[in-house]
Every structure is written in C-alpha cells, then in structure tokens.
Amino acid sequence: MNWNTLQSSLQGDLFTDSTTRKLYATDASAYRELPLAVVIPKGEKDLITLVNFARENKTSLIPRTAGTSLAGQVVGNGIVIDMSKHYGKVLEVNTEEGYVWVEPGIVRDDLNKHLAQYGVFFAPETSTANRAMIGGMIGNNSCGSNSVVYGSTREHLLEVRTILADGSKASFGSVGTDQLLSIQ
Template identity: 40%
Template sequence: MADPHTIAAPDDIDVDGFRRALHAEFSGTVSFGPGARALYTADASNYRHVPLAVALPRTTDDIIAAVAAARAHGVPLTPRGGGTSIAGNAIGSGLVIDTSRHLTAIENLDPAARTAQVQPGLILDDLHAAAAPHGLTFGPDPSTHSRCTLGGMIGNNACGAHSVAWGTTADNVESLDVLLYDGTRMTVGATSAEELDRRAALPTPEGRIYAALRELTATYMADLRTNMPQLSRRVSGYALDRLLPEHGGHIARALTGTEGSCVTVLGATVRLAEAPPARALVVLGYPDAPSAADAVPELLDHGPLTVEGLNHRLVAGLDRPGARSGVALPKGRAWLMVEMGGAG
C-alpha cells in the first residue's frame, strides 16, 4: 500500500487494487476504459493529460469514497466541473472526479437570507434560473455561464463581466463543505478569533488544522496585510489575506481559487445579489486605449454593473472579408461598454 502522504507516478500505482477499492464503495460510474479516458484528456485549454480513471459520483459519499481510494493507492486527484478551464485546470494523470453529471442540485434557496446551498456540479445558469423569480442572481458570471459549474467557479475564483458590481466568486462564498485528502471533512466559513481559538483547542484533525491556520496567520500577519495586491479581480494564487481577522478569518474565501490543491469541495453556500429590474448599455468612444483607461475611475463612481473595454484592433478583426460586426460604434479607436442597472 502506498504512503498516503505521497503521490505515486502512474507507473507505480496498483491499478487493479485501485479499481477494486473504487468499485467496493462507489455507487456512481467508474471507468478505466480508453474511451472515457480519452474524453477526459482535454478541457478548454491546449493541454492534454490522459487520466488513469474517470469517476462520476452520484452522491457526496461517492466523492468521499473516491478520495479514500485515491489516498490509499497514492493516486493524484483532479476535481472537474464543466471542463471550461483554459489553463489545464480540469485535467490530470490520476483520477478525474466529474461532479457535473449527477451532483447538480440546489439543496436550498433562501430568498430572505439571499443564499443558496448548492452541490458542486450545479451549472451557473441553472442557479440563475432558480434565483430569478425572487429578483436575485449570483453575481459572478463568466462567459461560460451556460456550462460552467459552481464547483469549478470556486476552484478558480471565477469573475465575469459583472464582478465590477458583485465581486469575484470568493466575495460571494459564505461557507464550504470540504474534504481533505486525509479524509477530514469540515464546514468552513468566516471564523472569529474566539471561534478560532475554540476550534484550535479541539484534539481532532480539524482542531490541528485550525491551530495551524491560526499560527500561519499570526506569523505572517504583517506580510499578509502589506504584500498582497489590493486588486478587485485578484484571482490567481492563494488568497491568504482572507484569513486576517479584519476579513472575518474567512477560510472558505481563502480556499476559493486554490484549484482543488487543498481540499475537494463537496458543497457550498453562496450569497445571492439583488438583480436590477432594468439595465441599459452605453458604449463610449475614446481616441485611444490609455484615454479609455483613464476614464474608468470616474465611471466607477456611478456604480456600473459592467465596464468592459476593446480597441480598434479587435474591431478591425470583425471587418475582414466574410465577417460583419453590424454594430455602429461611436467615433474613436477605443471603446468602453458600460452597463447600468436601475429600478426601471
């Protein structure tokens, strides 16, 4: 049996033993066949990795069983949602766990609290459709909204055009139900200093994790406060500054964007935003891209939902033979598309 704290190369894995372990506890579909493996070799990126196996869990217990089997046999894990990643985030050489087939439910939607409890394979547009009758929406909306999953959005801290108004996925995550590679299951969210101390004192794996997080934050508090870029769309890397007390000691938001490298997401409670009843799009023209960029701070003072830019080179690509934009733009060589919302 492999050391559970090491990741074995595929050639070192007892494939037959791993297959038996998966089938023993897993109620969903597991495939080691070439067809399924070929289907999961790619995502929306240019990268390719042939996985050892593909698992389609039907229940949360299936995910827990799959992680346990992978741990016992030293198999790398790749959680996968819609496969819309453009940086190779949803492919790997070990076990790919695809939640988008069965774990797609909204377990609870509370219009009064403006929250939704969701499974990781839920498609974003399905959440939009469920929230819309209540005048609500989930703010972050990447261009892949018709096929990306909430678990995937949590994995890469997705943004979308409306992050100007409603922030990134991390800004809208209230809590996460997570599973660590060693089998520890936790529900994490905002954590006050008092709660952190209480949990850190527990003689359990969970207690040791809270103690380690408390030590990490205390040791590097000055660096976390001064060296983390204060950007509204900072989505790359580990957002350890979310652990600071002034940010609520928010473990769920610190985990958002970590691409499954720290935990496997079993479920999430996310915050919903009020959707404006009326929207209008204004296109503004500028002499060049720097001029358009200089105008953005003043535009933000008006509370737009979206501010997106394009320049003459992008527009020229639409005027090549065989392509017609069909859009009359204001004079200029750069443009800002500004969406505003209101009561109607």
Template identity: 55%
Template sequence: MALTVTLLPDALIRLASDLDGEFHSGDLVRRIYSTDASAYQELPLAVAIPANESDLRKLIAFASNHSVGLIPRTAGTSLAGQVVGTGIVVDVSRTFTKILEVNRDEGWVRVQPGVIRNELNMAIEPDGILFGPETSTQNRGMMGGMLGNNSCGSNSIKFGSVRDHVLEVTALLSDGSKVVFGSLDADQFAAKCDGPNTLETRLYRDIRDCLSEQETRDEITREFP
C-alpha cells in the same frame, strides 16, 4: 454500476466494484477527460462519476492509501488546464446538481457543485437573488468549477469574483472528514486551533503558525495586489 474494463491493477478493480456510480478506465473515456477547454492534455488514470457522498469518501480513501491524485471536475470549461492531470478524474457534474436551499430573507442559496451558473440564477430570480460573477461560459459553467477557479468575468468590476460571494464551503478533506469552512472571528479561530487533533484542526494551526511569522506577514502586505 457501470464499469469499463481494461487491464486494471487489482486495487482499481476493487475500487470500481465498490462504487455505486460509474468507473471508467477505457481509452475512449480517458481521452475525453484528458483535456478541458484549453490546449493542455494529459491522460488520466481513470474517470469516476460518483453517485453519492459515500462514493466520494471511497475515492478519497483510495487516493490517500495509494498516493493517487484526485481531479475534481464539473463542466471542464476552464482555459488553463485546471482539470487536466494523470490522477483519477472525479466528475461531479452529473449527480451533484441540486439547489439544496434558498433563503430569500437572508439572500443566500446552498448548492451542489454541479449546478450550472445560469440555471441557478433562473431558479433564484423570483426570490430577488442574483449570483453576480459571470463568465463567458455561464450557460454551462458550474458552481464547483467557478469556486475552484475563483471565476469573475466581465461583471467583476461591479460584482467581484466568486470568493466575494462565498459564505461557507462544505468540504471532504483528505482523511474523508466533512468540514465547513466559513468566516471566523478571532475567538472562533482560536477555538478551531485548540480543538481535537484532527486534520481540520491541524490545518487551522498551520495557518496560524504561518501567519504568526513576521516575515510572512510583511511579504503578504508587500506583494498582495
């Protein structure tokens, strides 16, 4: 693993030594990651380039134990400071770059967040599949950032935004647990709410409780465009 050493607190030094990937706290790397394609700039505490899922879990555990924010980042092409902050930047653009599965019959693909939008479409074109949302940075923008930003682009009138194309999202929660979010019918949602007392279950219960309030439902109906 690569480590840029400066005067780090002991906890950060231990974290850096425990990762398989890279961990940088030097001024140069932090300044490189202090901005995106916008005018916003904030110096992060450090920059991590995880090598695998184990590294991600270690970073999440550290953030939870030390009340430090994690800032997921791919290409950094966002225009409104979405990946700028004072926490630890977690750059997944270099190692999480695989197209994991292509299902031609059902017309879907499973990808990691560091897959570039144009490269995805070039790879799946022979299978007759197209990922429609098209941003101006399509030759370098990555799927993780497009998902987090709900990107759309000039073709959104025809293809919609990213959320219109997402079937499932596999995620690591703040306790390190891996979950899969997808469409649920009423019975499936109720089963999620009645599950064991995990963070995932509590999230579903919070959604249920929030949407059970008539005032909230009326506001959504009134305000949603």
C-alpha cells in the same frame, strides 16, 4: 490498482477504458494528458471512498465540473472525478439571510433561473456561464465583465463543505473573533 474493488464500493460509475480516458484528457486548454481513470460519482460516500482510494494508492484526484478551464486545471494523470452529472441540486434558498446552498455541479445560469422567482441572482458571471458550474467557479475564482461591480466568486462564497485528504469532512467559512479564539 484494484479497479474492481473500487467499482464495487462505488454507487456511481468507474471507467478505465481508453475511449473514456481520451474524452477526459483535455479541458478548454491546449493541454492533454491521459487520466488513469474517470469516475462519475453518486452521493457523498463515493467521494469519501475516492479520497481514501487515492491516498492509499498514492495517486491524485482531479475534480471536474464543466471542464471549461483554460490552463489545464482539470487535466492530469490521476483519477478524474466528473461532478457534473449527479451533484446539480439547489439545496436551500434563504432569502431572509441572503444565501443559497448548492451542490457543485449546478450550472451558473441554471442557478439564476431557479433564483429568479425570489428576485435575487448569483452575481459573478463568466463568458461560459451557460456551461460553467459553481464547483469550477469556486476552483477558478471565476468572474466576468461586471466584476468591478459584483466582485468575483470568492466575494460571494460563505461556506464550503469539503472532504479532506484523510477522508474526514470539514466546513470552511468566515469566523468571528470569539469563534476563532474558541477554535484555538
């Protein structure tokens, strides 16, 4: 793989050294597998570049936030994408309609510290809520001891903006019947 070309097209950082790869070879599970490389991306363009690079080089991407998964979800032999460093912003709080737009690398408890001023909170809680980030909570559909009352993450997820395997952008959310028929 042409790592030099990849690094030159990224705003963030690419690591292929063995120390960094060893650091990212595990999560909170018992599994261990050395990734090919680790990227700490910056900005949306880096993510599109990584998706295109992985497709062209027939390798996989392993998005990672806090890495507290218990079943090896962020362990693998592809390229680990560490979203915890540059994607931790709250983008919009809309108290009238009751939603908040966030980036995937915001820690769940930090989000609630921010929301406290509006008198609302993001309900799903894991035991690891002071580390776990929203991207990982969506990936795992995380919930906690109050899930009987509050439900799990998917019950609070309104829309997700993603990058598909061909590098195009797509949003997923619920649609009404009229909208569904117009899509078809």
